[in-house]
Amino acid sequence: MGTGWVANQHMAGARSVAAHDLEVTAACDPRRDVLDDFCDRHGIGARFASAGELISSGTVDAVVLLTPPAVRHEVIDPALEHGLHVLVEKPFGENGHDAVTFTESAEAAGVTMAVSQNxxxxxxxxxxxxxxxxxxxxxxxxxxxxxxxxxxxxxxxxxxxxxxxxxxxxxxxxxxxxxxxxxxxxxxxxxxxxxxxxxxxxxxxxxxxxxxxxxxxxxxxxxxxxxxxxxxxxxxxxxxxxxxxxxxxxxxxxxxxxxxxxxxxxxxxxxxxTQPGEHAALSYGSSLREFAVAIAERRTPQHSxxxxxxxxxxxxxxxxxxxxxxxxxxxxxxxxxxxxxx
Incomplete structure (x- = not known):
């Protein structure tokens, strides 16, 4: 969710380090030109203009939230209600109160929430x-x-x-x-x-x-x-x-x-x-892999x-x-x- 610059960094890691642990099947961004460019570049078929459409579509098990902090609530709250696991870009809230609220809500919903401290x-x-x-x-x-x-x-x-x-x-x-x-x-x-x-x-x-x-x-x-x-x-x-x-x-x-x-x-x-951006891709991919493997193993990820x-x-x-x-x-x-x- 969110297909700007950092989404491409996550994709580099998803297609390398985390390739055996997760599959990116959908993307969401209200900016249609940015969304289409991202999906065309990475071969993603399912495209959504709003978070609500993606969350309720039934096409994913988890979401990677890359939007600005100010719109965290409008994505995290419905995602948790639908039982979706969430990996959130840092900072995962605008303030300490948001961080506590999101953490307690995810635990109450029984889903995994992690923060991309890659x-x-x-x-x-x-x-x-x-x-x-x-x-x-x-x-x-x-x-x-x-x-x-x-x-x-x-x-x-x-x-x-x-x-x-x-x-x-x-x-x-x-x-x-x-x-x-x-x-x-x-x-x-x-x-x-x-x-x-x-x-x-x-x-x-x-x-x-x-x-x-x-x-x-x-x-x-x-x-x-x-x-x-x-x-x-x-x-x-x-x-x-x-x-x-x-x-x-x-x-x-x-x-x-x-x-x-x-x-x-x-x-x-x-x-x-050995090539430009190798360590960045390793870091984003390792964060994604830890998130996905923790879900599969039903344990808490280290960056929860x-x-x-x-x-x-x-x-x-x-x-x-x-x-x-x-x-x-x-x-x-x-x-x-x-x-x-x-």
Missing amino acids: FRWFPEYAWLSDRLGRTDAGGIAFVEARTFQNRPQAPGAWRAEETKLEMAIFSVHLIDRVRWIARTPPVSVRAVTRRRRGSSLRGEQFSSLLIEFAGGAVGTVTSSWTSRTLPVNTFRVDTDLGSASVERTAPMSGDATGTAHFGAEPERLTFAE ARDNLQTMGIMEAAYRSAARGGTPVTIEEALYGHVAYA
């Missing part, structure tokens, strides 16, 4: 998570995510009208990575946000967060769309016994490297792309809606903190008292 499946992060899980790595004390890129938002697109911009569109991925790697529930957040000087956009283009986790670990997220040169995309973890880091120049393309130093000598790896409440809680707390001049906001407040972990 950045977890880039190869360097899969390696990092595995490496930190070994006994010689020690307990995690500090996690840092940093991305600096020049990403001006063109006027006219729906994103240009959003009051929640950079953090909701991009650094929600970084937030999810930090809390996934930290492996303990977040407790509170301090944040500041900024716009590019002279920008007419309503939403932020720079975000900086300080996250406190249960058990004492600390995480930081710094993400800028206003860095005109020298792009940077790094992730670092310090533990009781050493450190590990990964990096790539662009967030979604190119070769990546990983370094871990927990013994006498550092371990260094390179994760090379309930799991993603932690990510949504951090993001919501960060927006509230930034609006209050950087004062700390608890995850409990951001999620209206809801328990922020499974």
